[in-house]
Every structure is written in structure tokens, then in C-alpha cells.
Amino acid sequence: MAVHDGPWPAGSLMARLSPADRAALLELGTRVQFAHEQVLVRQGEPGLELYVLLDGFVKVTFDTHNGTVLPLMVRGRGDLIGEFAVLDGQERTATVSAIGAVVAVRIGRSRFHDYLARHPQARSQIEAGVLAKTRLSIRRRIENRSLDANAKVAGGLYDLATAYGEPVPEGVMIAVPVSQVVLGGMVDVGESTVERVLRKLREDGVVLTRYRRIVVRDMDALKDIRDGGTP
Numbered sequence: 001m002a003v004h005d006g007p008w009p010a011g012s013l014m015a016r017l018s019p020a021d022r023a024a025l026l027e028l029g030t031r032v033q034f035a036h037e038q039v040l041v042r043q044g045e046p047g048l049e050l051y052v053l054l055d056g057f058v059k060v061t062f063d064t065h066n067g068t069v070l071p072l073m074v075r076g077r078g079d080l081i082g083e084f085a086v087l088d089g090q091e092r093t094a095t096v097s098a099i100g101a102v103v104a105v106r107i108g109r110s111r112f113h114d115y116l117a118r119h120p121q122a123r124s125q126i127e128a129g130v131l132a133k134t135r136l137s138i139r140r141r142i143e144n145r146s147l148d149a150n151a152k153v154a155g156g157l158y159d160l161a162t163a164y165g166e167p168v169p170e171g172v173m174i175a176v177p178v179s180q181v182v183l184g185g186m187v188d189v190g191e192s193t194v195e196r197v198l199r200k201l202r203e204d205g206v207v208l209t210r211y212r213r214i215v216v217r218d219m220d221a222l223k224d225i226r227d228g229g230t231p
Contacts, residue, residue, distance in 0.1 A: 009175075011163035012078025013129050014052065021122040026052065028115055029107035034098040040081055043095045047085025049108050053077050056102035057176050061185075062094050071185030074099065074176045076164050083130065086112055099177055140187070147228075152187035153197040154225035157207065161216045170208055171217040179212055201225075 008015035014022055031054070034040060040051055043063050058081060060073045072094060075081060085092045086109045107115075116123040136159070147155070157174070165172035180194040189197075198214075201207045206222055208215040216222055 008078040009076060009164055012076070013080050013125060014078035016125045016129075017122055021119050021125075024119060025107075025115060025122065026105055028111045029105040032104055032106045034102040034104070036098055036100050038098050038102075040096045040098065040102075040104070041085075041092050041094075043092050045092050047082060047087075047089065047092060047109065049106050050080055050082040050086045050112060051104040051106055053079050053081060054103045054105060057099040058096050058102060059099055059182060060094050060096050071182045073186055074160070074178060074182060076176055080126065080129065083112075083126065087130065149189045149193045150197055150200075151226055151228060152189055153183065153194055154201070154222050156183055156187040157201075157214060157216060158219070158222045158226050160214075161219060161222070165216070168215060170215045172219060173213060173215045175213075177212040178214065 014025075017025065029049075029052070032051075034056075040058060041047075043061075053076060055077055057074055057076045059071055060075065062070045062072055064070060075096070081096050081104070082092065084090075116126070160174045160176055160178065161172050164175045166175045167173075180191045180198070184191050184194040198207065198209055201222075202209060204221075206216070206218050206225075208217060
């Protein structure tokens, strides 16, 4: 698989690191490839390594006690995968598997901690990324209890467009291949509800939908719906 050589997504960790810190991080590990649905990290296992995504996308899921698999988030090029368990020494809190083909750099725990000690600015950026993920998780829990389905779906789309958006003539394309099931799992609504909200957003000219791709035509309108408006 050829690795995408364009700029790192603006919201990714790799985009925020200095060129020197970025190069040093990538030199720590070994390049690896994963096929579709192959697991990078598994819930409950020890955090012995983490990954820097070079190309492709992954889905983050949580296995409940009753056997239900809940999709939580998607991650893409430039993101760190598995850093929580590597940093705190606890078990993995979720499973991460490939969506299509994925290329990554695998970095062992001890080498990563040595890197953090030698690169304080990178450490600050990585810690800020962990806090951002935690804040997003808390915000999602609050929204799942307080917002209606329209606001939830709009919020999920807005977050994805902000993190993984690519400018196209029609607006901002979410470069992550998100199915209605994954999007619904992210924001805690059913697949049929996601379909209904997306249909209304299309009718109102806020989004365009393609196969597992969504183009946001009006980010301001999407933000207004997320903040409590109605599509």
C-alpha cells in the first residue's frame, strides 16, 4: 500500500508536532500494515505498544458485558492509537481495528517513554491530545443524555469534518469512511435515526452524501444544529 504523502490533517497530533519532533517519533518504530478489520489493539490487553497512523482509518469500539459492540469513534492519518494504556500502564479500554488497509508505525512502550523524556514539547502536545480525547468523551456522554437526535448527529458530523475535513468544490468532505452504523454508535442514536437526520440535512442543503463519504456544504448551519437548532 502506498503511503499518502500529503500534509497531515490539521487536527491530528502529527500536524501539531515540530518537524524535528515528528521525524524523531516516526524513527522510533517499525512500519506495519493491517488488512481490513484486522485488530491493532484489543480491549483488556496490556499496553505494550502504540501506533502512529500513516495512512488509512481505524474504528474504535467498546465491548460491553452483555456482548454488544459499541462503535465509539474513527481515527485517521496522523493520530496516535493506543497511547492511553502505554502512558498509564493500565489495560486497553477499547478495541481498534482497521477500516480498509492501514499503514502505521508501531512503537514500543519503553522507547515511547524515552522519547517523551527527550522531547518535552512533543510530550506537551501528546498530553494535550489525551486531554482533548477525554474532553470529547465527556462531552459526548453529556450530549447523549441532553440533546435530541438532530443535534447529536450534527455534532458528530461537525467533529469529523473539523478533524478530517478536506476542502472540495462543494464544501468540506469528511475523509473518513463513516457508515450510518458507526456514526450512530458515536453519538448514541439508531441507524434509522441517522438515516432520517441525514436525509433532512440533504434536503436542506447542509450536506451531500456519497457511499460512506459525506460532504458538509454549510459548516455554520451544521454547528447551529449541533448547538440546539433543528434541521
